[in-house]
Amino acid sequence: MKVRFSIxxxxxxxxxxxxxITVAGFIVFLLSGFNLGTDFRSGSRVxxxxxxxxxxxxxxxxxxxxxxxxxxxxxxxxGTRGDAVVIRFPxxxxxxxxxxxQRLEKQYFPRSQGADVRxxxxxxAKILSRKAVWAVALASLFIVVYIAIRxxxxxxxxxxxxxxxxxFIVMSFFALFRLEVDTLFVTAVLTIVGYSVNDTIVIFDxxxxxxxxxxxxxxxxxxxxxxxxxxxxMSRSINTVLTVLIAAVMLxxxxxxxxxxxxxxxxxxxxxxxxxSIFIASPLWVVWRGRALPRAAxxxxxx
Amino acid sequence: xxWGRFGAFLAIAVAIVGLTAGTAxxxxxxxxxxxxxxxxxxxxxxxEPTKGHPLTPSGIQAALQAVEMRVNRIGTGSPxxxxxxxxxxxVELAGVFNHDEAKKxxxxxxxxxxxxxxxxxxDGSWQPDPKTLLMTGDDLKSDAHWSTDPNTGENGxxxxxxxxxxxxxxxxxxxxxxxxxxxxGQLLNDPVVRDIMVNGSSFISxxxxxxxxxxxxxxxxxxxxALPYPLRLVSQTDVGPSxxxxxxxxxxxxxxxAVCLIFLFMFAVYRLAGLIADLALxxxxxxxxxxxxxxxxxxxxxxxxALILGMGMAVDAxxxxxxxxxxxxRNGKSLQSSVVAANxxxxxxxxxxxxxxxxxxxxxxxxxxxxxxxxxxxLMFSILISLLTAVLLSRAMLxxxxxxxxxxxxxxxxxxxxAVSR
Numbered sequence: 273m274k275v276r277f278s279i280x281x282x283x284x285x286x287x288x289x290x291x292x293i294t295v296a297g298f299i300v301f302l303l304s305g306f307n308l309g310t311d312f313r314s315g316s317r318v319x320x321x322x323x324x325x326x327x328x329x330x331x332x333x334x335x336x337x338x339x340x341x342x343x344x345x346x347x348x349x350x351g352t353r354g355d356a357v358v359i360r361f362p363x364x365x366x367x368x369x370x371x372x373x374q375r376l377e378k379q380y381f382p383r384s385q386g387a388d389v390r391x392x393x394x395x396x397a398k399i400l401s402r403k404a405v406w407a408v409a410l411a412s413l414f415i416v417v418y419i420a421i422r423x424x425x426x427x428x429x430x431x432x433x434x435x436x437x438x439x440f441i442v443m444s445f446f447a448l449f450r451l452e453v454d455t456l457f458v459t460a461v462l463t464i465v466g467y468s469v470n471d472t473i474v475i476f477d478x479x480x481x482x483x484x485x486x487x488x489x490x491x492x493x494x495x496x497x498x499x500x501x502x503x504x505x506m507s508r509s510i511n512t513v514l515t516v517l518i519a520a521v522m523l524x525x526x527x528x529x530x531x532x533x534x535x536x537x538x539x540x541x542x543x544x545x546x547x548x549s550i551f552i553a554s555p556l557w558v559v560w561r562g563r564a565l566p567r568a569a570x571x572x573x574x575x
Numbered sequence: 576x577x578w579g580r581f582g583a584f585l586a587i588a589v590a591i592v593g594l595t596a597g598t599a600x601x602x603x604x605x606x607x608x609x610x611x612x613x614x615x616x617x618x619x620x621x622x623e624p625t626k627g628h629p630l631t632p633s634g635i636q637a638a639l640q641a642v643e644m645r646v647n648r649i650g651t652g653s654p655x656x657x658x659x660x661x662x663x664x665x666v667e668l669a670g671v672f673n674h675d676e677a678k679k680x681x682x683x684x685x686x687x688x689x690x691x692x693x694x695x696x697x698d699g700s701w702q703p704d705p706k707t708l709l710m711t712g713d714d715l716k717s718d719a720h721w722s723t724d725p726n727t728g729e730n731g732x733x734x735x736x737x738x739x740x741x742x743x744x745x746x747x748x749x750x751x752x753x754x755x756x757x758x759x760g761q762l763l764n765d766p767v768v769r770d771i772m773v774n775g776s777s778f779i780s781x782x783x784x785x786x787x788x789x790x791x792x793x794x795x796x797x798x799x800x801a802l803p804y805p806l807r808l809v810s811q812t813d814v815g816p817s818x819x820x821x822x823x824x825x826x827x828x829x830x831x832x833a834v835c836l837i838f839l840f841m842f843a844v845y846r847l848a849g850l851i852a853d854l855a856l857x858x859x860x861x862x863x864x865x866x867x868x869x870x871x872x873x874x875x876x877x878x879x880x881a882l883i884l885g886m887g888m889a890v891d892a893x894x895x896x897x898x899x900x901x902x903x904x905r906n907g908k909s910l911q912s913s914v915v916a917a918n919x920x921x922x923x924x925x926x927x928x929x930x931x932x933x934x935x936x937x938x939x940x941x942x943x944x945x946x947x948x949x950x951x952x953x954l955m956f957s958i959l960i961s962l963l964t965a966v967l968l969s970r971a972m973l974x975x976x977x978x979x980x981x982x983x984x985x986x987x988x989x990x991x992x993x994a995v996s997r
Binding site for chain 1: 823841
């Protein structure tokens with residue numbers, strides 16, 4: 273990479289940007305919360321692969337014909353081509369109701385491929401959401417311990433701040449755009465957590481290596497060292513996120529409707545992960561690690 | 576140019592491509608697909624303790640066994656029956672079959688009770704006198720079968736009692752009197768005992784047992800034994816078979832498109848070295864298939880997504896190495912020593928970054944369930960296999976290629992055009 277500017281010196285801008293996004297996300301959370309899928313709420317979720325553009329009016333007509341009543345906004349289009357429909361029933365559908373629905377589906381949408389029906393009891397949903405929170409918390413804990421052993425605790429904390437930042441950005445995005453949150457979303461957040469750390473560690477590893485060759489005596493020297501490390505690993509950071517993004521975008525565009533929101537979460541998380549490793553984690557570490565070092569300005573005035 | 580080394584390099588490349596092209600398809604066919612990919616039925620039952628009958632580990636095991644026997648009666652291929660959270664049973668049935676029937680068979684108990692006395696309620700139904708309970712389904716041998724009454728031709732079920740003596744005593748005591756046979760609390764029949772039965776065998780008929788089909792179902796249910804606890808269906812997922820196939824096809828196409836683009840990208844950026852990374856990627860995909868087939872891991876949609884994303888991580892290991900190699904070249908090292916140095920430096924980075932992701936996956940497997948577990952297993956496998964292919968295999972191939980002397984200009988390995996090196 274030839275273009276070089278000091279990333280670490282511009283850290284205030286990056287901190288400000290991420291801070292603003294985080295605060296905005298937090299406000300959205302407080303105002304509206306998540307659009308929880310049936311995995312986390314009791315009721316039935318029916319997904320039909322219609323293989324034709326979803327006409328909400330016709331779906332409503334079908335439901336009325338079967339004597340079903342669903343609240344406003346319970347019918348949504350899914351899939352890249354908008355050819356699948358997701359209907360959310362606040363109550364658990366009985367087997368007879370499911371049969372009626374499938375019969376009507378064939379009648380109203382002859383090209384459909386059949387329905388995917390999910391029913392969850394509130395108790396199961398509660399266990400599931402508790403497990404999701406535990407998984408994120410425990411994964412973070414294990415990662416902190418591992419990095420603290422292999423590197424040092426300041427790296428560990430900076431990496432965790434970056435990964436929480438990524439997880440939070442994805443969650444805010446989903447809250448803001450009212451995208452459905454299901455168990456696969458939890459999987460996506462956990463993957464993002466893994467990738468974010470993976471990405472950060474490659475950079476930290478280079479900083480660690482450069483630190484072995486020279487010991488910075490002033491804050492500015494430390495800044496310069498970290499900047500050099502960032503630019504040395506820049507091609508790798510960009511190329512890697514590009515290849516993983518290729519996979520994620522292809523899955524998003526052509527993969528099945530059931531992993532649609534999953535891959536969307538991944539794409540956002542991957543971009544955020546690449547950004548935070550470079551612009552948040554490393555500058556954060558410099559600020560913390562550099563507190564003990566004298567500033568070059570004072571050192572330069574007293575030669 | 577050392578032809579021996581170059582030959583070895585070519586041999587590995589040909590072996591990878593040949594092996595994959597030759598055996599990938601049968602291997603793919605032998606992989607067990609999750610029900611989200613081939614259609615099926617996922618049921619989660621809560622084992623409910625009853626009054627005076629709290630959950631015990633042995634009781635839960637018995638419930639699990641009873642469910643297994645019931646599921647086997649449905650006769651679908653390779654069902655998955657697992658105990659979850661200590662008090663839930665998950666049943667996964669893939670393939671095409673009657674879902675209603677399956678649910679009925681798994682969840683319903685065939686509770687047979689024979690009473691000596693019963694009274695008719697006002698609404699016409701019968702109420703057994705609990706004090707006169709003579710026999711239950713537990714007293715039966717598990718060889719109940721459908722038969723017809725030789726005299727009347729009536730359909731029914733022949734049952735055999737474990738203790739013929741006990742049955743003989745009952746028939747002695749009730750000779751000439753009626754006994755009341757209840758199935759699931761409903762009066763099935765109230766035959767009058769006409770003979771003393773000495774062989775411990777009896778014929779049950781009446782109620783709904785009019786067709787051979789109904790008799791066979793009851794016989795099967797009696798043979799499967801009573802569930803030690805009632806089961807409550809708490810969650811069910813029902814995927815139509817054609818929908819599953821559509822998801823599989825869509826995800827496979829997406830994977831293929833991703834592979835092609837990654838191949839092109841790597842070749843464009845790292846040229847011959849990129850080609851080695853692509854070959855390693857083919858080997859990765861092949862080994863993943865082989866591992867899934869051998870370990871009998873069920874491949875689900877999230878699992879497939881994890882594998883395709885794992886590919887990205889496998890490529891990352893190569894990118895880290897190649898970027899390092901380019902740096903070493905820029906610092907003026909020869910081609911060969913650049914490769915050696917890059918491999919040495921990159922290994923620690925790759926190990927550290929993969930370990931952390933592996934840890935996250937392991938935690939997911941440990942804490943999660945269902946979809947989360949399927950994803951975690953696939954991620955862990957893909958990390959381990961990518962370490963083999965992207966580190967060991969591609970490193971060996973790169974070294975062979977460079978040491979053979981076939982490549983002299985760093986440009987061929989993604990390095991700068993003008994740099995001179997030996």
